[in-house]
Amino acid sequence: MRTWLSQYIEAQHKALDSVPLDAVERLIETVRQAWxxxxxxxVIGNGGNAASGSHFATDLGKGASDVAGRRFRIITLADNVAWLTAIGNDYSYDDVFVRPLENYARxxxxxxxxxxxxxxPNLVKAVEWARAKDLRTVALVGAKRGRLAELAEQTIVVDDTHYxxxxxxxMTIYHLICYAFMEKKPA
Structure with missing residues (x-):
């Protein structure tokens, strides 16, 4: 077990070290511009990424807003279970993010x-729609990159495929964004 734990942590360090800091800095500036x-x-994601998106929206919407002196207008589209399941049931799971964007995004x-x-597919469809409607788009992806990396205006790749x-x-990237506002004076 000890060997496996050490190897896992070593691989985690390598994945973290793969993050391009210039891309994170650019993302922070994009969030600052939106603010x-x-x-x-x-914020959209499935499974663990949905949970991370909720965590990020909480930290930016509450913690960073408290320090910044002006509120961030942030929401994750995975948190309304009734709406998400109604869209998935009545239309398609591929539509669960694009349909709320049609209601709210400008x-x-x-x-x-x-x-x-x-x-x-639901993330790809939402980013395609967002690009067509002149939203700014960002993708955080793993080493496989996928279609999101091709579609998004900004992409940050974590060089690993382990979920x-x-x-x-x-989540570390999300925290870096939040703490850029909580620990640094907004420009």
Whole structure:
């Protein structure tokens, strides 16, 4: 067990070290621009990425907003279970994120999609729609990159394919964004 634990942690360090800091810095500036322009920020993901998106929306919407002195307008589209399941049941699971975007998104808003594979049909469809409607788009993906990496305006790739490690690093990226506002003075 000890050997496996050590190997896992070593691989986790390698995945974390693969994060391009210039891309994270650019993403922080994109979030700052959305905040400065009072844009809506939408976060989407499935499974663990849905949970990480909820965590990110909480930290940015509460913690960073408290420190920044002005509120972030951020929401994750995976948190309304009734709406999500109604769309999945009545239309298609591929529509669970694009349908709420049709209700709420406006040109210039920001959509952040996180996925390990980068190929989740519901995320791809939402990013395609967002691009067509002039939203800013960001993808956080694993080493497989997938279709999201091709579609998004900005992409941050975690150089690993292990779901747990990639999701952990994506959560670190979310925390870096939040703490850039909580521990640094907004520009």
């Amino acid at each position: 400065n322009e009072d844009r809506q920020i939408f 040109p210039g808003d920001l959509l952040i999609a996180s996925s390990v594979s980068g190929n989740s 747990g490690r990639v999701e952990d690093v994506q």
